[in-house]
Amino acid sequence: MSHAREAWHRATHEGADDLGFGSGVDGNALAWARYGDSGPRVLMIMGLGMRGIVWRPQLDDLRRDHQLLVFDQRGLGASEDVPGRFTMTTLAADALAVADALGWEQLHLVGVSLGGMVSQHVALRAPGRLRSLSLIATQPGGRLAWLPPVTGLRPLLATTRAKSEQARAAATDRLLFTHRVAEHVPADVHAQRYADTIAHPAPDHTVRRQLRAVIGHRVRHRLHEIKAPTLVVQPAQDNLVRPRHSETLARGIPGAHLVRVRHAAHGVLVEQATLVNQHLRAHIGDHEPAP
Numbered sequence: 001m002s003h004a005r006e007a008w009h010r011a012t013h014e015g016a017d018d019l020g021f022g023s024g025v026d027g028n029a030l031a032w033a034r035y036g037d038s039g040p041r042v043l044m045i046m047g048l049g050m051r052g053i054v055w056r057p058q059l060d061d062l063r064r065d066h067q068l069l070v071f072d073q074r075g076l077g078a079s080e081d082v083p084g085r086f087t088m089t090t091l092a093a094d095a096l097a098v099a100d101a102l103g104w105e106q107l108h109l110v111g112v113s114l115g116g117m118v119s120q121h122v123a124l125r126a127p128g129r130l131r132s133l134s135l136i137a138t139q140p141g142g143r144l145a146w147l148p149p150v151t152g153l154r155p156l157l158a159t160t161r162a163k164s165e166q167a168r169a170a171a172t173d174r175l176l177f178t179h180r181v182a183e184h185v186p187a188d189v190h191a192q193r194y195a196d197t198i199a200h201p202a203p204d205h206t207v208r209r210q211l212r213a214v215i216g217h218r219v220r221h222r223l224h225e226i227k228a229p230t231l232v233v234q235p236a237q238d239n240l241v242r243p244r245h246s247e248t249l250a251r252g253i254p255g256a257h258l259v260r261v262r263h264a265a266h267g268v269l270v271e272q273a274t275l276v277n278q279h280l281r282a283h284i285g286d287h288e289p290a291p
Contacts, residue, residue, distance in 0.1 A: 005031070005078045006078070008077075008078050009021075009031045009033075009077070009078035012033075012051070012053050012077065012078070013033040013052075013053060015035075016033040016034060016035055017034050017035055017036060017037050017063075018033070018034040019031075019032070019033050019034075020032055020101065020102075021078075021101075022071075022097050022098045022100070022101030022102075023097060023101070024074060024079075024080075024082075024093070024094040024097050025090055025093035025094055025097060026074075026082050026090075028074055028079070028080040028081075028082045028094075029079060029080040030071055030072065030073075030074065030079045030080070030094055030097065030098055030101075031052075031071060031072045031077060031078035031079045032052070032069060032070065032071040032072075032098050032101065032102075033052060033053075033069075033070055033071070034067060034068065034069050034102065035059045035062075035063040035067075035068040035070070036062070036063035036064070036065070036066050036067045036068050037067065038065070038067065039065045039066040039067055040066050040067065040108055040131070040284050040285070040288040041066075041067045041069070041104050041106070041107045041108065042062070042066050042067065042068050042069065042107065042108045042109075042110060042284060043069045043095065043098070043099050043104070043107050043108070043109050043110070044058065044068060044069065044070050044109075044110045044111070044115070045071075045073075045095055045109070045110070045111040045112070045115030045116075045118050045119055045122075046070070046073070046112060046113075046114075046115050047112050047113030047114045047115050047116075047137075048113060048114040048207065048210050048211070048214065049076070049201070049202035049206070049207045049210065050076075050197065050202070051072045051076050051077035051196070051200070052070030052071045052072050052077070053070070053077075053196050054196050054197060054269075055068070055070050055269070056192065056196060057269055057270050057273035057276075057277075058110075058269065058273070058276070058277055058280065061273070061274075061277045062277055062280065062281065065281075066281075066284065069098065069099065069102060069104070069107075071095075071098045073091060073094065073210075074086065074090075074091070074094060074206075075202075075203060075205070075206035075209065076202055076203075076206060077200070081203070081206065085209060085212060086209060086213060087213050087216055088117055088118055088120075088121045088213050088216065088217045089121055089125075090213075091118045091121070091213060092118050092121035092122045092125050093125075095118060095119075095122055096122060096125070096126055096129075099129075105129060106129060106130075106131055107129060107130065107131065108130070108131050108132045108133075108134070108284045108287070108288070109122055109123065109130050109132070109133050109134070109228070110133075110134040110136070110280060111134070111135060111136065111138065112136040112137055112138065112269060113136070113137050113138055113240070113241060113266070114138075114210060114213075114214055115138075116135040116136055116137065116138025116139075117138055117139065117140075117141070117213075117214065117217045119133060119134075119135060119138075120135070120138075120140065120217075120219050120223075120226065121217075121219065123226045123227075123228050124219065124222060124225055124226065127225075127226070127227045127228065130228035131228070131229075131284075131287050131288060131289075132228055132229045132230070132231070132283055132284055132286075132287040132288075133226065133228040133229070133230045133231070134230070134231040134232075134233070134279075134280055134283060134284075135230065135231070135232050135233070135246075135249055136232075136233040136268065136269070136276070137233065137234070137235050137238055137240075137241050137246075137266050137268055138241060138245070138246075138249070139217075139241050139242070139245030139246075139248070139249070140217075140218075140219050140220040140223055140245065140248055140249055140252065141216075141217040141218035141219055141220055142218055142220045145217075145220075145242075145245060146211075146214050146215050146217070148239060148240045148241070148242070149238075149239060149242050151239055155171065155174050155175040155239060156175055156239070156240070159171040159172050159175055165194075169193075169194050172197070173267075175239055175240070175265075175266070176239075176240075176265055176266050176267030176270075176271075177265055177267050177270070177271050178237050178263060178264065178265050178271065189270070193270065220248065220252065223248075223249065223252030223253050224252060224253070224254060226253045226254070227254070229255065229283070229286070229287045230249075230250075230253045230255070230256040230257070231256070231257050231259065231279060231280070231283040232246050232249045232250045232253075232256050232257065232258045232259065233246070233259050233261060233268065233276060233279065234246030234247070234258060234259065234260045234261065235261050235264040235265055235266060235268040235271075235272075236260055236261060236262045236263075236264065237262075237263070237264060237265045238264075238265050238266045238268075239265055239266060240266040241266065246258060246260075257283070259279050261275060261276070
């Protein structure tokens with residue numbers, strides 16, 4: 001791992017309680033950061049093309065009483081790029097390798113979007129390690145399940161056709177947030193999101209590989225095998241993942257609890273951070289053994 005990547009990792013996660021690099025399933029270096037020094041251990045897996053720091057709205061709050069572990073998936077941020085295709089199974093093995101790097105045998109798992117798909121594979125691969133599972137704005141796979149709803153096609157295309165970073169940031173806000181929020185993002189929040197996302201876009205080849213993994217994701221027929229107590233968060237106005245997929249997850253996973261967030265789109269982690277954090281804190285707390 002180059003000194004430049006290490007320095008970038010430290011600068012990105014300034015204020016983290018611990019930083020390091022784990023070894024992925026292919027021996028690839030995976031950059032991780034831990035926030036919080038006590039409480040339940042929570043591994044968090046981010047969505048398509050996004051670095052671990054994009055969990056910032058949760059890190060800033062939940063670190064007070066949780067240990068939160070985030071990481072850059074292969075080919076993103078400070079993590080090493082590995083040539084060739086990969087699948088959700090590969091990404092699930094990477095996630096477990098990050099937990100292993102810290103000696104976390106038992107943990108709570110939270111995933112959003114693509115990260116939620118990876119989390120389903122982790123739950124199936126290592127059921128004995130999960131104390132709870134939280135799936136946010138995600139889907140179980142299946143025929144054409146990866147396609148966004150029709151309402152999302154125009155704003156999605158707008159993000160790819162933007163002529164400048166500023167135009168791309170504005171188009172991304174319109175895609176990820178509901179209309180009442182997209183036009184009124186506070187300046188400080190917008191600046192921070194810009195620094196965490198738009199200013200450091202994912203390499204195109206990594207995004208293409210992740211998209212292939214999403215298309216190949218199909219665990220709908222195995223949802224009944226997931227044993228971890230599961231929370232499913234459904235942003236009702238999601239323009240990237242059809243909201244009905246959350247209902248499929250909740251029906252298929254035994255005992256799963258569905259939370260519908262009416263006034264939120266795919267960017268629910270930012271738009272409804274307080275509400276999401278409340279539900280995560282309650283769900284994790286309900287399934288953390290008493291000290």
